[in-house]
Amino acid sequence: MTASAASAASAAADSPVGLGGLGAPAPDAFLSVRDLQVHFPTDDGVVKSVDGLSFDLARGRTLGIVGESGSGKSVTSMAIMGLHRPDTVRMNGSIDLGGTELVGAAPELVRSLRGKRMAMIFQDPLSAMHPFYTVGAQIIEAYQVHNDVPKKVARAHAIDMLGRVGIPQPAKRVDDYPHQFSGGMRQRAMIAMALSCDPDLLIADEPTTALDVTVQAQILDLIRDLQRDFNAAVIVITHDLGVVAELADDILVMYAGRSVEYSSADEIFRRPQHPYTWGLLGSMPRLDREPTDRLMPIKGTPPSLIQVPKGCPFNPRCNYRELVGEACTTQRPPFRSVGDFHHLACHLESADRQKVWATEIEPTL
């Protein structure tokens, strides 16, 4: 048994490493994830795609999950949606959706929730839609699964939804096939499909990555407007810090399947505390700053999820390991609260963190 699994099991003593002061779910939380682990046993070893993840999300709020490829962002969203094959995945921890526990729930139960209470927008709308059926037929099908209405009513609803997401001439375009839509319109149709049953939770996995920047701006505006209308809880998964800054109220930064920093969006952009978050911000050329001569990349590459480095998974790439000493390479840093709604998994002393941030990081961003 791994160290994290052991600590997850012995919740009695200390709180598990992934909890970070997130004990009981916040009273207004609609979705509450606690110490989630999603592991995939393979011939080469266990791939620990998600290994200790906790967050809360209330209705009407947006959580941005940020990380690089392989950090476990998409695996998390698929776990919430119950889309992993039960025979290939090992899930532990808890996902509480409005009082229903999803980890270990029967597939029939998850299926009845999917679409109605939680829905998802995928990155690539062309491969997420069936090329053989019209856009309308796909929305109608999704609506009729959860609503016992005649096809005529469902069709009227589909047209209404397409109109709400800004498809011109929805009564006509409802009979188009996905390939007749442009990329931006397909993403709008995907959003219409996801929202057709008025879900409480909407997960958008890289919703604008495949789109051009002017179309991306349209879709971001649309998601923001629709959230206000539908009052859903929204999770936006992306690698683009610009996109989360546009949409998110709260931000969770993931690295190697673990939450490394979690706070309000304002706090993450104004006073980030984790060296990985600093590295992400330093790696990006930014239009809102004077041009710099050099970017400051994070050295090295993300780790293999089969052999995650001992201790802090970020330690081989971290510039501040010397300030701590041995702990970084031997002990997994607990995900702890370091301020008013600011959670962090880092061994750096608070004083060192503040000093490094003020002297080395902030002036260069």
Next chain:
Amino acid sequence: MNTDALLSVSGLTKHFPIRKGLLQRQVGAVQAVDDVTFEVARGETLSIVGESGCGKTTTGRMITRLIEPTAGSIIFDGRDITHVSVSEMRPLRRDIQMIFQDPYNSLNPRHTVGTIVGAPYRIQGIETEHGIKRAVQDTLELVGLNPEHYNRYPHEFSGGQRQRIGIARSLALKPKLIVADEPVSALDVSIQAQVINLLEDLQDELGLTYVVIAHDLSVVRHMSDRVAVMYLGNLVEIADRMSLYTTPRHPYTKALLSAVPIPDTSRRQNRERIRLEGDVPSPIDPPPGCRFNTRCWKATDICRTQVPVLTVFAPGHQAACHHPEEPTVATPATPAAAVTQAAETSAEGDA
């Protein structure tokens, strides 16, 4: 013509024919690139930006002569290469190389790194002083890879390392011009920064000239000396990077810049965003007049009938628009924090 120009492109046009029916008669054409003119000076970086379908990749492939232009001319290093044959082009490929977007598809999975990076020497029949292996290993070292990787296969490397292999291959013959088509867009943000720094170091070290094709406006501003903006096959604006980003003259450039998400929540509220309606029209049947008129908030009758020509607004700053933006007083985004010596500060921290 600028005598200092390494590459000079004028009136470059590519129309892909659309054929239909039994006789494969031409029924139309995709007007991918239409009348594009620009120059690239020695040692500079010119970026071509635009949204998908604007013709930036087609332009790059015509420069490297991977596709045949329909019209116009390409002058490279004083020589007209617009219609040279494949065999005539071969010796020129020493001087013009390309870096591709996808580091997974652009490397043959059955070849070792040594074979991939050594291929240019073998194809060009170049003798190297200490043999090809040594030359390849030197190149690998130059791009930050371990020379011992010589016998490994592409699948053993991460995306960023593969992109370095692609860069090593393009550098092997010490080219003068490198056309990089979206060199970092397939990479994670932390790796992207490493590769951007590498490309900049190599340019300083080897005196390379870059044509970078990209869609990420933040990356483009960081890397370029000058920037060309394309829309639906046309060049709509070209300028040095400071003028383009601070005083864009074409409404499309302005809209593009305002659409870039800024990683700063405090700017969410008070940002002026130009929301372009609709999608890019089809290049098979582009709108008459200015091709941007269907989405432009300033469009009038003249825009729908007359094609705007590139007009000089300031030295080196050209735009094609009937109703150009007035230059606003340039306001830097933040108080200039001219911090460049990051290495120094981190060295202090270690001490």
